[in-house]
Amino acid sequence: MENTIKQITVNALRDLYQTEITPEQVKLEPTNSDFKGDFTLLTFPFLRFSKKNPEQTAQELGLYLVQNITEIEQFNVVKGFLNLEISPSYWVNKLVEVNCNVASSTHQKVMVEYSSPNTNKPLHLGHVRNNLLGYSVAEILKKSGNEVYKINLINDRGIHICKSMLAWQLFGNNETPESANMKGDHLVGKYYVIFDKAYKTEVAELVNQGKAQEQAEKQAPLILEAQEMLRKWENGDAEVIQLWKTMNEWVYAGFELTYKALGVDFDRFYYESNTYQLGKDNIEEGLANGVFYRKPDQSVWIDLTEDGLDHKLVLRSDGTSVYITQDIGTALLKYQDYHCDKSIYVVGNEQDYHFKVLFLILKKLGYNWSNGCYHLSYGMVDLPSGKMKSREGTVVDADDLIAEMIETAKVKTEELGKTEGLSEEEKQQLFRMLGLGALKFYMLKVDPQKRMLFNPQESIDFQGDTGPFAQYAFARITSMLKAAKQLNQEIAFKSVEVSSSEIALIKTLYNYQLEVEKAAQAYSPAIIAHYALELAKAFNRVYNDVPFLREKDDSKRSFRLFLASKTADIIQDALSLLGIDCPERM
């Protein structure tokens, strides 16, 4: 319809004002809900052609459009805005076209790398945002017609890992996840904290003995020992490697449980311990080609000042690799393995500079595919008390958080007496759907790029702009349709008269595909979240407005049940893009 209106407007300008324009120049928008109409045509840009005032111009165009487009019943003019009113039957018939399939123009191979944890600590709130975002963006891209691979790049090597290992060696007494009855990632994290504590004590002692803070931090025996361990690791020391393997396995087992609880998944894992060597090889190549240069101390750098950045180190003077060395290697390996058109990195915005540098280096190395690399940079998660700081113990643990959400769902659901007749297993399933629905929705409804505040009290709210709000609309419809079937009521499309709230709902349903495309283009689950809310609201309004099961008119009842079932389909589909499941009753 939009295209028709635009095309006819082009004709109108030709016939009325002897002016040629393209359909793209026609500004057409959905009419603001405060005004009467479905589409609004902006006449301001045409004034110089009509040489008349906005009202007159709008009048003339309105008359022309009504005469030439049968679906347009009436129009009204407010200032320079031409509001076009489409016949209700047009919208009613549109409902037939509504479905969950998104016919997409793009068919690309896309890789989404997300989660990417370090193996020295359990996952926390920040990781939760990352995981939910990555999963959802991947699902949205899939929905809009792309071939998507979800990748998790595990940072399994480096000094931080050695800290946990060393602390375990010194203070662990051979403790294992089994003996401690603790998830493996939490156990390893515990030793990371123990290291940090002991290290600080050492530093404080050295400072007391008169050393400068900075010097003390570098000379504390524990840090020296950890560094020694890292060297041993790089040299393949059997004992260190064995310990490293064992402790990493503990962590992986722990992560797996968390991922499962969150409902996120991956097509493939990469490990930095496998990719850093490839990066190093590439540096050597680039060195030969003059992309990099070597300083007298043997460290290797790249000059990015021409591009407004700085000189950047890519290899230490002792020949070992740094963070970006590994990332060059990983990028290369990922491309070799998949040849994706696009490669998306879901990483926090504190690394904006790093990715700017990385992509630029890849380009300078001559990899054209680096044009398809994109850093999906998301904002940090703050707490009402301020920033999360591990040192101050204000970090919100992912496992705790999930458990609390489910527990809250349980309490609230039982308070409302909604569990009657459910088996124990069904109950657990319901609490999980609701708790995670609330959590996921809360985190995904905010624009990814923006910093967000995590308010524990609000996150477990089940009213208003929340996941459970949308889930509730689905549950209501599902149980209604169930009742309809028991009553042998027909659920089918009929050409009937509809109320304005029903038209509003149909329009919203019809917009689904557009919204998915928009979300895919912007890499933004927030767009889907807001859409799902809008849809649930539009349905709730109809539900309060007109009867469904009790409608006396058979055709109308059939139609409304059909409308409801379409709504349920779309709500479920939209929420699934956010990783949220819908319960059939709640």
Add this chain to the structure above:
RNA sequence: GGUCUCGUAGCUCAGUUGGAUAGAGCAACAGAUUUCUAAUCUGUGGGUCAGGGGUUCGAAUCCCUUCGGGAUCACCA
């Protein structure tokens, strides 16, 4: 200090390629159910879109500037 980024109602957030009187939710207050799930719906109050300047028919949106918050600028990752 250099670079990047953000600033919208008491709080949390929306706001399409610049378009009408800047919108939701929470919180506050007032209503709706002999009726299909009230985890719902309807209404009221609440704004110098951080301040200032510019571009134009028209700016929360684009440009400049000031102020304020955050990030980053490591032979850490």
